[in-house]
Amino acid sequence: MKNTSLLGKMISHREWLLGAIIVLMLMGVGYIAPFFVTPGNLAEAFDDTSILIMLACAQMLVILTRCIDLSVASNIALTGMCVALFNVAYPDTPALVTLILSIGIGIVLGAFNGILVWLVGIPSIVVTLGTMSVYRGFVFLISGGEWVNAHEMTPQFLALPRATFLDLTVLSWIAIAVTLALFVFTRFTKTGLSIFAVGGNPKAAVYSGINVGKYQFITFCISGAVAGMCGYLWVSRYAVAYVEVAVAFELQVVAACVIGGISIAGGIGTIWGAALGAIFLGLIKNALPVIGISPFWQLAISGLVIVLAVIINSRSEKCGGRRILREAHQ
């Protein structure tokens, strides 16, 4: 006897459920507005969602360890402004160097969060609420509140994310690469496994010789690195850097994780879930205007979906049993 219905299975394999919903939505939108599902338009929508995907995957790692990183959007703004000003000062810098520089700055900002959580022992929500304002304040300090506009940026600086390769933008390819890399990291490295252990049962982690704080620190560094890189990509893609870049974007990132089935209590989640959660939000954002639904509905719909996701999460955690009888029947 099998106790898992199809629905039960779908709920316990969140990624499939989410994937199916996304396909259904695409079909629905495609029915009303066929041009939306043309390859070119889909590639554009994916490009628009790339940054959210990367940030959601990195945020997932932080959430797995029972922490949260609310400073990612401010990290984007600060790193973006740094590299934009750097580009103004040293226009000859190759784009790749700028990219590496942005990752470096991002890591430093992430590590600062991580140190406060690990060595000072402040709860991550407090730390990153603080640095969220601090980092955004720094953007104002280093820029004096001025904008860096497109005409001040060099063509090299602007070209990187937009260049296309096999019909997808480099930005899209970077998102795919980061997602794959983080997948391998979570499934096939000791650090990745330890991150799940830390969030799943911190006490047992200590008994297994896993330093809880150290792994929390590592996830903050990764989250910072990805956010820093996204800082450059964002500023370059939108061709402008200013204080309010990506304001409140961290909420979308966390929402993508929740929709993707990442447990806020830690220890449960997959990279695919986070990525699909981000794609789902990206789809809503890109598809609703096409079928003539106002942006205000977008907010309400995203909100509803998040509540629904939380309900499904708590349901699926209750599923599962041991199936003594089935064993016996075999």
Place this chain on the structure above:
Amino acid sequence: MNRPVLELRNISKTFPGVKALDSVELQLYPGQVTALIGENGAGKSTLVKVLTGIYAPDGGEILIDDAPVTMQAATDAKRHGISAIHQEAVMFDELTVTENIFINNQNRNIFGLLDWKLMRKRAKTLLEYLDVNVDPNIPLRELSVAHKHLVSFAAALSVSSSIVIMDEPTASLSHHEIQELYRLVRRLRDEGKAILFISHKFDEIFEICDRYTVFRDGQFVGSGGIADVTQDDLVAMMVGRTVSQIYPKEQTTIGDTVMSVKGLSHPSEFADIDFDLRKGEILGFYGLVGAGRSEVMQALFGLTPTSSGSMELNGKPFKPRTPGDAVDQGLVYVPEDRQHQGAILTLPIFQNITLPQLGGLSRSGFIDMAREYDVAREYATRLQLKASSLSENVENLSGGNQQKVVIGKWLATNPNVIIVDEPTKGIDIGSKAAVHKFMGELVAQGLSVIMVSSELPEVMGMADRVIVMHEGRIAARFERDDMTAEAIVTAATGA
């Protein structure tokens, strides 16, 4: 005699208000099994935690092969060849069995990535070696307490170590698994490993241990060869006085049926469960680990929905949908997994004991603390709870004392049917008699008790009738007069 591989000298460890270890010593020899014996709270598990780098001792020396070492973290213990099976389950419910086994020593492939294929194969081999029939790919949360425990053995065996520590390894196992464990211990011993074996059960201490060390209240009392002592000697060393070790069953008058269960089934865990429970009776449930006993009890308590069948309690239809319904109708359940299901570890003892009956202890919405304390004190005394005070958090109690808190918590609600799952698991010999005596008093007052136990002597000693389960079904029923150990064990194995 050969040199000890591990020697502890003057190890001390103090917690606020308790001297858990007071300059104790211990020697472990290669190829020998050393029993560590002591009452609940004597400091045994604390010593294990010192030895595995989880607690830093306040003072003293740890020598491995005559060289002093320091343990800063669990990784140091691993480096020095010490592996341990801890008393409380310290595992990861959301990770798979394989991931749990290899959590701190993974295999990698040529790219430096984790080689799950190899690890799954090794996990399978290890589980087969331990004779545990679980799928290495499923999440740990789907396993029973006992199977989780067996997986933790596999984890301890996955690292090559010269010293193996087992803190009450048989507490959640039944007859068959215990025999397997003995086999394992002997095999490890024959491979020349030094084994520290912590247990409250004297039959197993005499069966597989070569040496003993006794602690009392955090102090070293004595050690020597097991062949030179009797059980009475050891008990006298443990408690420093003589105790009644066995509580004889009182004859009670058994009355009318209070609860009847007919055809109770669950889609995947158990089927066709029929039984009656009478007033003043102790009904024993015996079976191998994973036979589905706890699942049935959880269904009676409204924790697990059932697919068919009916129940009556006190002549009225009984269909609990939540544990709250069951408690309201006078049925309570003391779960087996006390760490997760039984106690709120971060609350003090007295609040844990009075939690289910706060309604009765409050006046116009405010809790009457003085009465709360009185109730808690009464049960703590009756169960011989050892704690520095009743406001100590349950988290800080020794394993056995945590159990007593949970038992006290449910008994204090004055139920009319009480289900106890492994009531004396991890409880020392003196307190065990106290728990048995207490159960005897309860039935004498007209309560009915369902007792799930994997300990044959306990079942045979306490139960008026025994139901044996095998693979989710009732395999046999015995009246007190026709129970024999062989018949019960045979029925449990499905033979």
